[in-house]
Amino acid sequence: MQKILCIRFSSIGDIILTTPIVRVLKAQYPHAEIHVATKASFAHLWEGNPQVHHVHGFDGNIWKFAKELRQEGFDLVYDLHKNLRSHVLCLLLGKIPKQINKYTSARNTFIKKKINKLPGHLVDRNLASLGLGSDGQGLDYFIPAASHVNLTDYGIKKPFVLFAIGAAHQTKVLSYPKMIELIDSIPQQVVLVGDDWDEKIGYRLATLFPEKVLNLCSQTSISQSASLAQQADMVIAHDSSMMHISAALKHPNLFTLWGSTHVGLGFTPYKTSFTVIENTNLTCRPCSTQGSNVCPLGHFNCMNSLDLSAIKDAAQAL
Template sequence: MTRILVIRLSALGDFVQSFPAFAAIRAHHPDASITLLTTAPFRALAETSPWFDQIEIDTRPKITDFRGMKRLRQQLSGYDRIYDLQTSGRSSGYRRLAGKADWSGIRGSGPLSHTNPSRTLMHTRTRQRDQLRVAGMAEVPEVADLNWLTSQGSRFTEQLRTPYAVIVPGAAPHRPGKRWAADRYGALAAHLAAKGQTPVVVGSSADTPLAAVIQSVCPEAVDLTGKTSILDLGGICAKATIAIGNDTGPMHLAAAVGCRCLVLFSAESDPGLTAPIGRFAEQVRVLRVHDMATLSVDRVVSALG
């Protein structure tokens, strides 16, 4: 049996952007044993999906960690083909640990190498589609079947007052410039509540202080920060009327499951390269400003349509 390894380590938004690529690899190798090498936060998501037969967790050992590097070499060995969808400096370095497997990635000059000089100017989806085309896949779907994901989270959705809107106030801790102020999200939540929608705040436990600020402005808001798994979040977003949030992982998930989205971008990131991709035209709207501090609540409300 052909053995395939797919490498996709992090982060959530990047992982979600790879759903169509995962589906294409599974369709291209229907009888192969396909393993995903990823990081611990995405184990349950990957195990629930229909694309992989096994999941391996990369603990990202340091080069000086002899035991960790030995285990990593074992995790990378014995495959006929490896698709590096991470294409980072770290994952590219794994090629030297992978033996004689055919390598689809950016390291080396083999027949599957993605050497397009414009790859860094492409959106993640376009770049992966081009990489897989070089590897022999003429068709990569625009969207993947996510029924397995949209059916999750019933323990929350059955209790939420409908209709509800999802609010995503967090972002990577080291990228504060990507965040719109929590008190402004609070004012937005109050607007939504006045229109008959329950504001539902989601994110990790690190975002709980942001949810507290939002609730101080809008007591009707429901705080689910730190309470949901990624799988739960997929089902919650699928049933929401809209999701509004910063350029961060949960907004990619919301877009992927078909939720109408308004994504707030600052100069910290380029939507041309990383914007969430929806399932249908005009599902995802991007509102970009140079500095989040200049973005008013009225402008966001106007953008809701």
């Protein structure tokens, strides 16, 4: 029996985007054991995935980690991260990995010159660079039974809107005034999810809209937030992990908000329907591949000038 190792250390959204690769590998090597190497804090993202035999959690000691992995005797190694740490790990394993192509030059050309030569979606690019074909099934995310959220436990009544208010970088997040504008236009209950960083914004929004907004930021796990998204009548998300999780769940009413990043970079929801909300009239977009914490031009027009009418109309129609 073959053993195959897939390396992807972080982060949440990027890990979700590797799930089609693991699924395709399992289909190609049905009798092989598929192992995943990732940061220990993200190991839970693979819970319940039927294609994965074992998840190895990296705790910061690369030498110890490599020693553990060497004992498995892997036949094939797929480097799905392609950074310094994954390079070192492959060297310590004594394996020449198959690696994704990050298209760094094309990305930089898009950022600096606004000329997009990137070939399609990131997932398809990665599959092609590994010599694999897409099975057309999209992303995977499996919600553990223990993480299923009973809406009545939180006083949530359908129909409701889930708003994932955060993202990894601030230039990918709606400004606070635009969040107020958006929530004010939605007649249904709005449930907020996010991490500790988002909790204070969530508190302020819940204070402004006490009868409408339920702030669950920092109160639910990733899988519990996914359960809420699965049950929501509409999901609103930035270019973020919750966008990809909602895409994996094939949510039928997913609205995505785009600021400093751009759909042309290939990070959109994969193999599912969604609505893009972006300002296509700005010549400064995209200004980064994964977002930053400060608008380089100081105006933040990519988010401050977003037309939110499509979301408002859809909410009115629920």
